[in-house]
Amino acid sequence: MHYLTDPFQYEFIRRAVVAAVIIGVLCAALGTFVVLRRMAVVGHALTHSALPGLVIAYLMGGSLFAGALMATVLTALGIGFLARDENVYEDTLVGMVPNVMFAIGILLISTTKSFRDLFSMLFGNILGVTEGDLHLIMLISAVSLMALFLFYKELKLFSVDPNYAKTIGIRVKFMHYGILLFLSFTVVVGIQAVGTVLTNALLVIPVAAARLLTERLGVMMVLSCIFAVLSAVGGIYVSYYFGSASGASIVIFAALIFGLAWIARNLSFPRKRVLKPDTRRSSESIN
């Protein structure tokens, strides 16, 4: 038992666990829509795009949060804007923009000749969360979760049948940009835990695991949150006892849960076909 309680004697561990729980819940809740709307690649793009914002903020001595947030929001809106040109495919942009942003980030950090801080930007450092960071994480998460709760009904409709949503007067562009905006918020919060490279994993893996076990949206969200929190807290313990990188430990933990869920599904429903999402969704109209 003391193995579980021992780490809690340290203030920074207590803070990390609280942050991990909040980040896990936020990533999983929003991640549910990200996965189901086949936006996982957009999440990937946004996570990588945060790097130059982080580096610029770091070089200028400003808030890393603000830097990352600005970079991801600009990228999200930029991708949405550029994709309006029919000659530029959205998936091409999503493949291209993060690489360019990532390169800018690396280029900037290389001017400082110090790669020590780059490591925590890339791979996260939840054990280094400060009191101020925690307050910001709480604020961003509260706003994002509240938005998710308030627009849950419309998000469902927009995901199942965007055209019908449009015919009844819902501004689907507003919904689309809204999702991108809150995805940016979530990414910025997730970066604190697992860094730019691994945040997408926290958005996607717990949901992918939950999707294997249930076909009910509400249950899927709750299960995803539980899996994300378990991964985040489990990763902190592993990191504490084995001295491993916290971000990577969290992601590996999530992957293990996915593996267990896959085994559980195949043991309990051996004859049922695992649901395969079709890839047609990307053609949906947002005009």
Add this chain to the structure above:
Amino acid sequence: MKFPYCQHRHSTPDPKSPALEIQGLGVSYSSEGKFALRDFDISVPAGSSLALVGPNGAGKSTLFKAICGLLPIRKGRIRVFGHPLVACHHRVVYLPQRSEIDWYFPVSVLDLVVMGRYVYLGWFNRPGRRDIEIARHALKEMNVLDLVDRQISKLSGGQQQRVLIARALTQNADLLLLDEPLNAVDVSTRQTVAEVLHKIKAQGKTVIVATHYYNQEEGRYDKAIYLKDGQKCII
């Protein structure tokens, strides 16, 4: 009373006006692209039924999408119950082709059908007991009440179609635009759809059905219009 999502006022239908009146309509998918529908005129009296017949790509879906505001109008005008489009959103319901819906999204049949009530709820309001009652009633009418808790991913083609029509019924619209409701469905679904359309018409509502083969439905509609390459054609 305001229409909750777009804040337009509800307009009372003008009793003397046809349910749908289109003059010189031109619609295209991009601002400079080829017209998918051109010089299209039509007048559909309230309480009548119309079959819109034509091969795939003839412009049937384009016409429906223009009527319910999904595509911008480049030329001409559309009036619904004597009013411009935005005033009558709630009075028009568009039943898309089945392929336009994400059937893998994890919601139940009831969830999907209740979405037909959202138009009256607007932002922040959750569907209440009455909305659920209306949805269940619509499912009963389509003979699929037993599927109420099933996930939409587990429906057959015919069941999907019935559920979609049930959703259209819950909106309680006066002008129904049904895009290929009888395409690739079983005989019993075909029969149920025909009965329900008949019932809707008897309630004084207007039904327009797009279909690419007309023989089997002949005689069920007051009128049929043939479309080819985005234009009305006479056979």
